[in-house]
Amino acid sequence: MSHFISRIATVEIPVSNLERSMDFYMSVLGVHVESKGDKAAMLSFHTKGVPTMYLVETKxxxxxxxxxxxxxxxxxxxxxxxxxxxxxxxxxxxxKVEVGPLNVNEEGLGGFGFKDPDGNNLSASNIEHFGQ
Incomplete structure (x- = not known):
């Protein structure tokens, strides 16, 4: 059955303030707004095959x-x-984005964690995996 799914389409992220979160993701990650409603927005890297991010305002x-x-x-x-x-x-x-420790090995590969305004843990890595 797994042959029906070929990639991740969208990652949905809960946020408490849509405008604040949109500003954060656009300025920090360089994403673009694909569509926006009153309480949700679809953000994209404008890169083929890369998942979009759907920010959903919630209490x-x-x-x-x-x-x-x-x-x-x-x-x-x-x-x-x-x-x-x-x-x-x-x-x-x-x-002034909250970041964790930078972890890099001898080959220069690694990553670190950081947080969005709602405390969602995100991370960054310089490791590419097969198919990326």
Missing amino acids: EVRPLFFTNTHSNVVHSVIDFYTPLLKDFYHWLKKN
């Missing part, structure tokens, strides 16, 4: 994250790719 924001019960590491559910990992990390810090 029940439950930030997206989970803790690995084996390592106690807090994980995000969305990992963004950047070839300029260290530059992006320092840019986020300079722009």
